[in-house]
Each structure stands twice: as C-alpha cells, then as structure tokens.
Amino acid sequence: xxxxxxxxxxxxxxxxxxxxxxxxxxxxxxxxxxxxxxxxxxxxxxxxxxxxxxxxxxxxxxxxxxxxxxxxxxxxxxxxxxxxxxxxxxxxxxxxxxxxxxxxxxxxxxxxxxxxxxxxxxxxxxxxxxxxxxxxxxxxxxxxxxxxxxxxxxxxxxxxxxxxxxxxxxxxxxxxxxxxxxxxxxxxxxxxxxxxxxxxxxxxxxxxxxxxxxxxxxxxxxxxxxxxxxxxxxxxxxxxxxxxxxxxxxxxxxxxxxxxxxxxxxxxxxxxxxxxxxxxxxxxxxxxxxxxxxxxxxxxxxxxxxxxxxxxxxxxxxxxxxxxxxxxxxxxxxxxxxxxxxxxxxxxxxxxxxxxxxxxxxxxxxxxxxxxxxxxxxxxxxxxxxxxxxxxxxxxxxxxxxxxxxxxxxxxxxxxxxxxxxxxxxxxxxxxxxxxxxxxxxxxxxxxxxxxxxxxxxxxxxxxxxxxxxxxxxxxxxxxxxxxxxxxxxxxxxxxxxxxxxxxxxxxxxxxxxxxxxxxxxxxxxxxxxxxxxxxxxxxxxxxxxxxxxxxxxxxxxxxxxxxx
Amino acid sequence: xxxxxxxxxxxxxxxxxxxxxxxxxxxxxxxxxxxxxxxxxxxxxxxxxxxxxxxxxxxxxxxxxxxxxxxxxxxxxxxxxxxxxxxxxxxxxxxxxxxxxxxxxxxxxxxxxxxxxxxxxxxxxxxxxxxxxxxxxxxxxxxxxxxxxxxxxxxxxxxxxxxxxxxxxxxxxxxxxxxxxxxxxxxxxxxxxxxxxxxxxxxxxxxxxxxxxxxxxxxxxxxxxxxxxxxxxxxxxxxxxxxxxxxxxxxxxxxxxxxxxxxxxxxxxxxxxxxx
Ligand SMILES: Cc1cc2nc3c(=O)[nH]c(=O)nc-3n(C[C@H](O)[C@H](O)[C@H](O)COP(=O)(O)O)c2cc1C
Ligand code: SF4
Ligand code: SF4
Ligand code: SF4
Ligand code: FES
Ligand code: FES
Numbered sequence: 001x002x003x004x005x006x007x008x009x010x011x012x013x014x015x016x017x018x019x020x021x022x023x024x025x026x027x028x029x030x031x032x033x034x035x036x037x038x039x040x041x042x043x044x045x046x047x048x049x050x051x052x053x054x055x056x057x058x059x060x061x062x063x064x065x066x067x068x069x070x071x072x073x074x075x076x077x078x079x080x081x082x083x084x085x086x087x088x089x090x091x092x093x094x095x096x097x098x099x100x101x102x103x104x105x106x107x108x109x110x111x112x113x114x115x116x117x118x119x120x121x122x123x124x125x126x127x128x129x130x131x132x133x134x135x136x137x138x139x140x141x142x143x144x145x146x147x148x149x150x151x152x153x154x155x156x157x158x159x160x161x162x163x164x165x166x167x168x169x170x171x172x173x174x175x176x177x178x179x180x181x182x183x184x185x186x187x188x189x190x191x192x193x194x195x196x197x198x199x200x201x202x203x204x205x206x207x208x209x210x211x212x213x214x215x216x217x218x219x220x221x222x223x224x225x226x227x228x229x230x231x232x233x234x235x236x237x238x239x240x241x242x243x244x245x246x247x248x249x250x251x252x253x254x255x256x257x258x259x260x261x262x263x264x265x266x267x268x269x270x271x272x273x274x275x276x277x278x279x280x281x282x283x284x285x286x287x288x289x290x291x292x293x294x295x296x297x298x299x300x301x302x303x304x305x306x307x308x309x310x311x312x313x314x315x316x317x318x319x320x321x322x323x324x325x326x327x328x329x330x331x332x333x334x335x336x337x338x339x340x341x342x343x344x345x346x347x348x349x350x351x352x353x354x355x356x357x358x359x360x361x362x363x364x365x366x367x368x369x370x371x372x373x374x375x376x377x378x379x380x381x382x383x384x385x386x387x388x389x390x391x392x393x394x395x396x397x398x399x400x401x402x403x404x405x406x407x408x409x410x411x412x413x414x415x416x417x418x419x420x421x422x423x424x425x426x427x428x429x430x431x432x433x434x435x436x437x438x439x440x441x442x443x444x445x446x447x448x449x450x451x452x453x454x455x456x457x458x459x460x461x462x463x464x465x466x467x468x469x470x471x472x473x474x475x476x477x478x479x480x481x482x483x484x485x486x487x488x489x490x491x492x493x494x495x496x497x498x499x500x501x502x503x504x505x506x507x508x509x510x511x512x513x514x515x516x517x518x519x520x521x522x523x524x525x526x527x528x529x530x531x532x533x534x535x536x537x538x539x540x541x542x543x544x545x546x547x548x549x550x551x552x553x554x555x556x557x558x559x560x561x562x563x564x565x
Numbered sequence: 566x567x568x569x570x571x572x573x574x575x576x577x578x579x580x581x582x583x584x585x586x587x588x589x590x591x592x593x594x595x596x597x598x599x600x601x602x603x604x605x606x607x608x609x610x611x612x613x614x615x616x617x618x619x620x621x622x623x624x625x626x627x628x629x630x631x632x633x634x635x636x637x638x639x640x641x642x643x644x645x646x647x648x649x650x651x652x653x654x655x656x657x658x659x660x661x662x663x664x665x666x667x668x669x670x671x672x673x674x675x676x677x678x679x680x681x682x683x684x685x686x687x688x689x690x691x692x693x694x695x696x697x698x699x700x701x702x703x704x705x706x707x708x709x710x711x712x713x714x715x716x717x718x719x720x721x722x723x724x725x726x727x728x729x730x731x732x733x734x735x736x737x738x739x740x741x742x743x744x745x746x747x748x749x750x751x752x753x754x755x756x757x758x759x760x761x762x763x764x765x766x767x768x769x770x771x772x773x774x775x776x777x778x779x780x781x782x783x784x785x786x787x788x789x790x791x792x793x794x795x796x797x798x799x800x801x802x803x804x805x806x807x808x809x810x811x812x813x814x815x816x817x818x819x820x821x822x823x824x825x826x827x828x829x830x831x832x833x834x835x836x837x838x839x840x841x
Binding site: 006084090359505538 | 605606607608609610612620621623626627628641644645648649651652653655656678679680682683684705706708715721722723724725726727728729730731732733736737738739746747
C-alpha cells in the first residue's frame with residue numbers, strides 16, 4: 001500500500017503518550033519498523049488493534065487529537081491516515097479541535113429534567129450533552145474529561161460538584177428480592193482485595209471446574225438455562241459449546257460497553273465485584289480453550305475500568321491469569337480495551353471491529369461470533385452479568401436470578417436483584433414505590449417498550465413481552481411530558497446510528513422529524529409505521545432493528561400523538 | 566436444493582442469494598453491490614424474505630443454505646425496498662442515478678411525505694484537483710469507492726468513511742485536499758460510484774454547461790499504450806473530443822480499474838488536465 005504520512009509532526013507530549021501506550025502493549029519499536037506481533041485477520045501485518053488505545057492516549061494526554069498526533073499514531077501502526085481519521089471521528093469522546101476540558105452532562109431520559117439547570121450553572125465551561133452515562137440511580141450525572149489522563153464521573157452532579165471535579169462518593173442503592181446471587185458480594189467485599197473475594201467464596205467455581213472438567217461446567221450452565229443478559233437472551237451454554245468445539249485459537253470477550261439508557265448493572269458489578277467478572281471470563285476460557293480475553297468497557301466508566309485493571313493485575317500476580325492459570329494447566333489472560341463514546345460498539349460485531357482498530361460498524365451475521373469473531377477467530381462474547389451468573393451457577397446457585405436497574409420517579413432508585421418471572425409491580429414496590437402517580441414505565445431501556453400503570457403486573461422473563469432487554473426499568477410520573485421522553489429516545493437512535501445502512505442512517509432521522517410533525521398535530525402514524533417496518537426488517541443490526549420499538553409502543557399506548565389510527 | 570419464489574433451484578454452496586436468483590432468471594435490485602468488490606451490504610435494497618428468519622436478508626451477501634425458502638418479492642420485501650428508496654430520494658441528490666429513480670417510481674416511493682423541512686445531505690462540491698470532482702450531496706454511502714481505493718483494488722487508502730450516522734461522509738484525513746492526500750488519481754473510485762457523486766471533471770463541467778450528451782457519444786474499445794499491462798480502455802468521444810475514459814468491469818485482470826495514465830492521460834490529446 002502507498003502509505004502517505006501526515007507531514008505535521010507530533011508534539012513531544014503526543015509522541016510520549018503514543019510511545020508509552022504502545023510500549024505498554026508490548027509494541028516497542030520506535031524506529032518505524034512495523035511490528036510483527038500479528039494476531040491474524042486483516043490486521044496481520046500490524047498492531048492495528050492498538051489504534052483505539054493510541055487515540056485514547058492522545059485525547060487523554062492533551063485533550064484532543066491533532067493532525068500531528070493522529071499522523072504519528074498512524075505512522076507507528078502502519079495505518080493509512082484517512083482510515084485512522086475515519087476511525088477516530090467515529091467516537092464522541094474524541095475532539096479534533098484543541099480544547100482544555102469538556103464536561104459531558106447527561107440529558108437522557110432520567111437526567112433530562114435536570115440537564116438545563118445544571119448546564120446553566122456551568123457558564124463558561126465547554127459542555128456537551130450526552131446520552132445516558134450509566135449512573136441514572138444518582139441523577140443528574142456528569143462526566144469530565146481533562147488533559148493529563150483525568151476522567152471524572154460525578155453523580156449526583158451540581159454546578160459546584162462539577163467545578164470542584166470531585167468524583168462520585170454516593171453508593172448505588174442495592175436491593176434483593178429472594179436470594180442474592182449476582183449481588184452476593186456487592187457492598188460486602190473490598191473490590192480491591194483478592195483475599196476478600198476469595199474469603200467470600202471467590203474462585204471456588206474455577207476450582208470446581210478444574211476438578212470436574214469443562215463438560216461438567218457446560219452441562220450445569222445448560223441445565224440452569226443461563227441466557228445472555230446483554231439484551232439478546234441467547235443461551236450461554238450454546239455459545240460456549242460452539243466455541244469449545246471449534247479448532248485453533250479462540251477468544252473470550254466480556255462486553256462491558258453498557259450504554260443502554262437506564263442501565264447500570266454491569267457498572268455496579270465491575271466496581272464492586274471485579275474479580276467475579278474475571279473469574280467468569282476465566283471459566284469461559286477454561287471451558288472453550290481460549291487463551292486470550294478482552295474486556296471492552298465503555299469510555300465513561302472510569303472507575304469500573306480502574307477496578308477491572310487493578311483486579312486483573314492482582315489476579316495475574318496471584319497466578320489466576322497467565323501461563324498456567326491456578327495451576328490448572330491452561331493459559332489465559334485478559335486485556336482491557338476502552339470504548340470512546342459509541343453505543344453501537346456494544347453490538348458484538350461492532351465491538352470486534354472497534355477492538356480491531358476499524359470503525360465500530362456492525363458486520364452482517366452470519367458468520368456469527370462463535371464462527372468468526374474477534375480477529376476472525378471463534379469468539380465467546382458475553383455480557384458482564386452473564387459471566388458473573390456463570391460463576392454463581394457453577395456453585396449451584398440459581399441461574400434464574402436477574403439484575404434490574406431501576407431509576408426515574410421511584411423512591412429508592414438503585415440496582416435490584418430478583419428471580420426472572422418477577423412482576424414490574426413487585427420490582428417497583430421493592431424500590432420503595434413511585435414518588436408520585438405513575439404515567440408510564442419503560443422496560444428494557446431505549447430499545448425497550450413502555451407499560452401503562454394498569455399493566456404493571458406483567459412479569460419479566462427471557463422471550464416474553466415486554467422484552468427483557470437489559471432489564472432496565474425507568475418510571476415516569478404524571479408530571480412528565482412523554483413527548484419529550486419519546487423524542488429523546490428517537491434522538492438517541494439518530495445520534496448513535498453508525499450510519500452504515502440506509503434504513504437506520506436515514507430512517508432514524510426521519511423518525512425524529514416525523515415525531516416533531518406529530519407533536520405539531522400532523523397525521524404521521526402511517527409514516528412512522530413505515531419507518532418502523534423498514535428499520536425492523538432491513539437494518540443490519542439490532543440498533544436499527546429496535547430503533548422504533550419504544551416510539552411505536554408509546555404511540556400504541558397513546559402516551560403521545562393522541563388516539564392511534 | 567433451495568426454493569426461490571416457489572421454484573426449486575440448485576445453487577452452489579458459496580453462492581449468494583443474489584447469484585442463485587440470477588441463475589434462475591430472477592433479478593433482485595441492488596445499489597451498493599458491485600461484482601468486482603467485496604459486498605459491504607450498506608444499502609439494503611436487495612433484501613429478500615428468508616422463511617423462518619426474524620428479519621429480511623441482504624441478497625448480495627447472504628449465502629444460500631440447503632433448504633432455504635426465499636421470496637424475492639412479498640409485501641414485506643416491497644415495503645422495505647420502497648422505504649429504502651424513499652429514504653435515499655429524500656436525503657440525497659439522485660439526479661445522476663436514473664435507474665434508481667426509475668426503481669423508486671416502480672416501487673411507489675413518495676419521498677415528499679417527509680416534508681420540506683427535512684435533513685438532507687448537503688456538502689460542498691469539491692473541485693480541488695483537475696481530474697475528478699467530489700459532489701458528495703449525491704453520495705449514498707455505498708462504500709464502493711472506499712473498497713476500490715483500499716483493499717479491493719487500489720490499496721491506496723486515500724479515502725475513508727468518517728464521522729457517524731447521518732453525518733457520515735467520504736473524506737480524506739482531516740478533509741485535506743485530494744492532491745495533499747495519498748490519492749494517486751487512478752479514478753478507480755470514480756469508476757465504481759453509482760450516483761455520480763464522484764465524476765470526472767470533463768463530464769462534470771460539460772454537465773454543468775449542459776453540453777454532456779451521451780446520445781452524441783461513441784465508445785471505442787482500445788488498449789492502453791502507456792505500459793505493458795495492456796488494460797482495456799473504453800474511450801468516450803463526443804464531437805471529436807475525448808470526454809471520458811473508462812475500463813470494462815468484466816475484464817478478468819483489470820476489473821474496471823486503471824491508473825492515472827490510462828484514465829486521465831488522454832488530456833494531452835485534447836486539453837489541459839492535471840491533478841493540481
Ligand atoms: C446496539 C446494540 C448495543 C448493545 N450493547 C450491549 C452492551 O452494552 N452490553 C452487552 O452486553 N450487550 C450489548 N448488546 C448485545 C450484544 O450484541 C451481544 O448480544 C451480547 O454482548 C452477548 O452477550 P450475552 O449473550 O451474554 O448477552 C448490544 C446490542 C446492540 C444491537
Ligand atoms: S442498523 Fe444502524 S447502527 Fe446498525 S449497522 Fe445499520 S446504521 Fe449502523
Ligand atoms: S482516485 Fe484512486 S487513489 Fe484517489 S481516491 Fe480515488 S481510488 Fe483512491
Ligand atoms: S462517493 Fe459514490 S462510490 Fe463513494 S460511497 Fe458515495 S455513492 Fe458510493
Ligand atoms: S445517567 Fe443520565 S439517564 Fe442514565
Ligand atoms: S445491494 Fe445488497 S445491501 Fe446494497
């Protein structure tokens with residue numbers, strides 16, 4: 001290929017930041033010779049997978065991505081600058097104009113009512129509105145990015161707390177209906193202590209797996225009917241089995257990109273019980289024979305990422321990751337990769353592309369990840385909660401236990417655990433009941449559906465209506481303007497569409513426009529239904545396919561737009 | 566054995582639905598797909614119904630599987646195609662894509678219903694070089710040019726898709742001018758562009774002046790004399806002047822691709838043209 005490099009040189013700080021991050025990833029040549037630590041697939045000749053970490057290094061170090069900085073990253077990694085730019089501009093967190101700092105203020109469905117006031121109080125500071133930051137239980141939420149590798153999550157946020165830049169100190173309220181399985185250790189062990197984790201039963205599942213063998217683990221997970229908690233409810237055992245049976249190198253990916261509005265369950269698990277996530281990945285690796293693991297965590301989860309990195313290091317130091325895991329005769333290690341502000345990168349194939357240093361656009365399926373996943377290798381990709389569930393099931397716990405992040409107009413917003421089959425009403429009651437009269441409840445986040453107050457006895461499970469999705473529950477009271485909420489959801493999909501396919505790239509923007517006309521009294525139901533049909537039927541991935549769900553349910557329930565026709 | 570529109574068809578295992586349908590004589594409309602390039606499956610015009618599948622399948626990339634029951638037309642398929650066409654026609658200037666406009670009419674697309682105040686792709690015309698023009702308000706983001714410039718043909722990687730969602734666009738790094746980018750002006754991106762968003766400067770200028778008239782043009786097949794590769798050239802001549810050079814896609818070696826000399830090197834025959 002004719003690589004033409006950007007001619008502007010990087011600044012010293014940019015050069016150091018890139019050299020350091022590449023060296024940290026075992027790619028140390030500074031003489032410009034392309035590395036040959038190939039993994040396979042398209043990036044065989046280079047470490048293209050280090051592009052995203054390199055972009056973060058630039059943005060973290062100096063606050064933005066300059067031509068010189070990007071050019072140097074591309075040169076080191078033998079990435080054509082146009083492609084590097086195409087990748088960098090995909091993500092919300094990167095700036096291409098010089099800036100000192102940016103405060104991101106959540107204006108999504110839970111924080112929305114507070115956003116204007118918060119922003120008004122931050123006069124003179126660069127503010128960007130963002131979708132859900134995953135701390136909805138302590139709304140309103142802000143996230144600060146500053147040069148010098150500083151990222152701060154603030155919840156609840158006030159102008160004062162943002163200006164002081166103090167990280168959140170408020171814990172997430174925890175509640176359990178029945179037995180605590182997934183939350184058993186949350187709040188009771190020190191997340192920074194491997195000994196604590198072990199003292200509370202940690203790593204017993206891995207020991208048991210090593211004693212009984214991979215098949216026994218698979219059988220147990222299958223018998224427990226563990227299904228994916230990332231939204232698609234796919235049976236976990238089927239995935240693991242498929243990859244176990246595949247030949248050659250394999251990979252385990254933990255999907256910690258959690259960006260579904262209203263959802264904060266994976267964040268709590270990572271912050272409060274990080275070793276359980278690692279144990280879950282290790283279990284999957286043992287069962288499938290994968291030697292490499294990746295944990296892809298969303299870029300706004302600074303604390304969760306820190307906790308995961310520290311826990312991985314502690315596990316490695318204790319021989320629980322590495323060449324011979326737990327003296328069990330198998331190798332496995334985990335790398336953490338950070339997202340950069342793109343909901344779509346939670347879609348499994350987008351996530352692979354993102355790690356591979358490509359634009360985070362989905363791939364058509366088939367081939368499925370278990371056939372051709374990350375770097376083209378057979379891959380198990382599981383949600384954080386699914387992996388923690390697998391650990392619990394291996395110790396004979398109930399595989400039916402599910403996490404429900406509950407927020408909005410509710411007395412005790414927080415993270416709740418309950419057996420599947422629980423009713424929405426029971427969950428709302430467990431969370432202290434609504435703060436005032438309920439107008440509607442959104443189940444499953446932006447990709448989910450609304451319920452009316454009379455329908456709250458409905459139960460939640462895999463494969464039933466309303467779809468479980470991420471398990472997120474957001475309560476809206478009668479004072480809420482549902483038009484504003486539905487419009488925010490429609491704009492979420494418009495803003496988060498990757499743009500690859502026509503139905504979603506154009507359809508999501510047309511949906512926003514049609515809703516606006518509807519709000520002005522126009523008859524738009526037919527147009528909205530046609531948009532919903534093409535989104536659902538012809539979009540490449542789940543983002544487009546579900547982009548009209550909440551809108552359609554709001555129309556059907558007459559939460560917006562008057563009587564349906 | 567698979568079934569297409571109720572007819573049993575034999576198809577090789579690695580055939581796409583599109584290929585299997587073509588073999589049986591059924592045409593499925595396409596936009597982003599081009600035989601010489603890896604299918605990116607971005608437009609979704611070619612969607613078909615596969616029995617038992619939750620959503621429609623892109624015919625251009627989905628491979629047939631034993632026992633597949635496929636419908637290339639159905640109310641669901643037609644509605645999706647009509648909407649894809651409606652979405653495109655409402656957002657992009659399709660004036661140089663007559664086949665697409667015909668299809669839009671055939672499927673009953675009514676882009677007007679999205680109102681006057683609607684988002685449209687409006688990008689400035691880029692004439693930063695003397696050889697080809699980027700008029701990206703006509704871009705449907707089929708990704709063909711990126712594939713042609715990159716992995717599929719040219720391996721130059723001068724252009725990429727940048728940004729996200731409706732703001733996504735074809736661009737060089739930081740939007741630098743093409744002569745300052747890696748572009749070698751092979752024009753292979755121009756050759757594959759289905760909508761005239763990438764167009765050779767002579768054609769662009771003549772269209773602007775209203776003098777472009779394909780009825781008056783002759784196309785003569787010849788062999789490029791610049792080097793020993795021997796690429797086929799189709800020389801388009803209007804009023805005794807060469808107005809454009811293309812290369813046949815069905816050529817097994819060059820597959821429609823040329824280099825700057827073959828595609829643009831005729832300029833000394835009739836007039837000035839250079840990258841800068
Ligand atoms: C737009 C979109 C976003 C997604 N985001 C996430 C996410 O943040 N976390 C997650 O685990 N799964 C997410 N998924 C689902 C993943 O594609 C995939 O199904 C999941 O990671 C598989 O793990 P599981 O089987 O354990 O649920 C998303 C899917 C789509 C279509
Ligand atoms: S459905 Fe949307 S997010 Fe998914 S590939 Fe298409 S444009 Fe991208
Ligand atoms: S003219 Fe050739 S090198 Fe330049 S952008 Fe097009 S395909 Fe790439
Ligand atoms: S410029 Fe042309 S070839 Fe390139 S993506 Fe747009 S429409 Fe396709
Ligand atoms: S953090 Fe604001 S809505 Fe979730
Ligand atoms: S032709 Fe198949 S998706 Fe475009």
